[in-house]
Amino acid sequence: MRCDEVAAVLPGLVDDDATDLEVRRHVEQCLRCQAEVARYRKLVRTLELLRARYVEPTPGLLGETLAAITEAAERGALRTYVTTRRLAYGGAAVGTALAAGAAAALIIARSRRRAVA
Numbered sequence: 166m167r168c169d170e171v172a173a174v175l176p177g178l179v180d181d182d183a184t185d186l187e188v189r190r191h192v193e194q195c196l197r198c199q200a201e202v203a204r205y206r207k208l209v210r211t212l213e214l215l216r217a218r219y220v221e222p223t224p225g226l227l228g229e230t231l232a233a234i235t236e237a238a239e240r241g242a243l244r245t246y247v248t249t250r251r252l253a254y255g256g257a258a259v260g261t262a263l264a265a266g267a268a269a270a271l272i273i274a275r276s277r278r279r280a281v282a
């Protein structure tokens with residue numbers, strides 16, 4: 166067997182599950198795969214330690230977290246406000262331009278009617 170053929174089942178060796186005999190023989194003779202299994206074992210041990218470990222929060226952690234959340238929310242609200250204002254100004258400018266255009270068209274049309282009559 167080759168290393169790439171056994172790579173997918175190497176994590177199973179950590180728990181000594183019923184792994185294929187050929188895989189076990191390969192690992193017994195292959196330093197590379199033995200090192201990989203050792204890394205998996207170390208990873209599992211580290212994860213087990215993390216599961217049992219309780220991290221005491223620092224005294225100001227809650228306040229800092231709430232301040233960060235508030236700041237992020239304010240930035241988001243400000244961004245929304247600015248975007249909304251820009252859209253409102255843009256819409257108002259377009260509306261004004263359209264109204265001016267319509268008024269100009271009406272004035273031109275009336276002046277032509279008078280010139281014809």
Ligand SMILES: [Zn+2]
Binds near residue numbers: 191195197
């Ligand atoms: Zn190997």
